Amino acid sequence: VFAHLVQAPEDPILGVTVAYNKDPSPVKLNLGVGAYRTEEGKPLVLNVVRKAEQQLINDRTRIKEYLPIVGLVEFNKLSAKLILGADSPAIRENRVTTVECLSGTGSLRVGGEFLAKHYHQKTIYITQPTWGNHPKIFTLAGLTVKTYRYYDPSTRGLNFQGLLEDLGAAPPGSIVLLHACAHNPTGVDPTIQQWEQIRQLMRSKGLMPFFDSAYQGFASGSLDTDAKPIRMFVADGGECLVAQSYAKNMGLYGERVGALSIVCKSSDVAGRVESQLKLVIRPMYSSPPIHGASIVAVILRDRNLFNEWTLELKAMADRIISMRKQLFEALRTRGTPGDWSHIIKQIGMFTFTGLNPAQVSYMTKEYHIYMTSDGRISMAGLSSKTVPHLADAIHAVATK
Numbered sequence: 533v534f535a536h537l538v539q540a541p542e543d544p545i546l547g548v549t550v551a552y553n554k555d556p557s558p559v560k561l562n563l564g565v566g567a568y569r570t571e572e573g574k575p576l577v578l579n580v581v582r583k584a585e586q587q588l589i590n591d592r593t594r595i596k597e598y599l600p601i602v603g604l605v606e607f608n609k610l611s612a613k614l615i616l617g618a619d620s621p622a623i624r625e626n627r628v629t630t631v632e633c634l635s636g637t638g639s640l641r642v643g644g645e646f647l648a649k650h651y652h653q654k655t656i657y658i659t660q661p662t663w664g665n666h667p668k669i670f671t672l673a674g675l676t677v678k679t680y681r682y683y684d685p686s687t688r689g690l691n692f693q694g695l696l697e698d699l700g701a702a703p704p705g706s707i708v709l710l711h712a713c714a715h716n717p718t719g720v721d722p723t724i725q726q727w728e729q730i731r732q733l734m735r736s737k738g739l740m741p742f743f744d745s746a747y748q749g750f751a752s753g754s755l756d757t758d759a760k761p762i763r764m765f766v767a768d769g770g771e772c773l774v775a776q777s778y779a780k781n782m783g784l785y786g787e788r789v790g791a792l793s794i795v796c797k798s799s800d801v802a803g804r805v806e807s808q809l810k811l812v813i814r815p816m817y818s819s820p821p822i823h824g825a826s827i828v829a830v831i832l833r834d835r836n837l838f839n840e841w842t843l844e845l846k847a848m849a850d851r852i853i854s855m856r857k858q859l860f861e862a863l864r865t866r867g868t869p870g871d872w873s874h875i876i877k878q879i880g881m882f883t884f885t886g887l888n889p890a891q892v893s894y895m896t897k898e899y900h901i902y903m904t905s906d907g908r909i910s911m912a913g914l915s916s917k918t919v920p921h922l923a924d925a926i927h928a929v930a931t932k
């Protein structure tokens with residue numbers, strides 16, 4: 533009965549790793565997947581995560597019963613505090629509802645389905661370009677996806693005017709997906725002043741902010757700095773949604789741990805929103821997994837572990853920043869034609885190099901360097917040892 537099926541294409545991002553794995557070359561380099569690697573090119577489990585897991589193992593009272601539909605309640609409270617700030621008025625006034633979800637993706641999906649069911653506007657505006665999964669997540673959640681201008685290829689920076697025009701022209705009440713920090717794939721974020729203008733415009737038109745926070749702490753190295761845009765929107769007393777992921781900032785990729793928070797106008801509304809979120813979650817996966825959320829809760833509740841985490845997080849962010857400098861310098865030394873300053877200006881895990889699909893394909897064929905066809909490279913996949921190889925390849929395509 534399935535004989536009529538055609539072979540589906542590989543996921544454009546995860547497919548890069550599939551191709552990389554098949555390549556026998558000893559110099560091959562995977563800059564496709566957005567996962568942190570050490571200077572030795574190895575995946576990293578944070579020390580604080582190891583310690584938290586040890587604590588969990590030593591605690592013989594721990595059981596493996598189902599969590600409630602909303603997940604681990606302590607994790608939810610701590611996650612809201614982490615993203616909104618410990619002194620957030622919305623938390624104090626008890627008008628935030630937070631549910632544990634399956635990492636950032638699951639949080640976006642649950643938020644999308646909730647909006648499709650209960651919010652009067654069914655259109656969500658996403659940045660052009662954006663993370664490849666966004667349009668699929670929201671379309672399948674039942675929303676209509678439209679884009680707003682974000683990136684200017686000529687400056688390799690923000691198209692702020694285009695952004696304001698497009699959001700200004702969106703029908704009142706439309707949902708707007710905002711990357712909280714470290715925009716994927718461009719690495720281009722608005723300044724705080726620009727965020728303030730975006731906030732004013734969105735609030736004046738009643739646009740609903742839906743923040744995707746997949747990189748808190750990864751952009752600047754500071755958890756509070758990276759959460760600032762969200763906190764500005766919460767400080768004005770209006771509503772918003774926030775999808776949080778612990779994949780990158782705690783290195784918990786495969787644990788699939790994240791949270792969806794919905795900031796409401798009153799505690800009464802927040803309670804009813806939560807009751808409806810449970811109806812979205814129950815038939816989808818019933819309840820979320822316990823292990824990852826328990827690790828996060830151990831770290832966030834303990835002052836020493838929390839401080840240790842911030843240091844490890846900063847070290848990851850700093851290594852990425854250092855890779856940007858090294859790559860920029862390597863191109864300068866080679867006299868590679870073109871302006872490559874965007875490599876050090878863009879932030880977060882990725883550099884949107886500006887390389888076109890033909891150049892990317894040449895680099896893969898001739899240099900065994902793998903990246904998404906839009907020219908996005910994961911800086912976390914680079915090391916001091918591999919920077920020269922990448923710089924040689926970029927130099928080759930730029931002078932071809």
Ligand code: PMP
Nearest residue numbers: 566635636637663716746777779
């Ligand atoms: N949003 C953005 C912008 C991302 O880059 C990612 C990860 N690549 C996610 C959400 C979700 O990741 P995860 O589901 O692993 O938390």
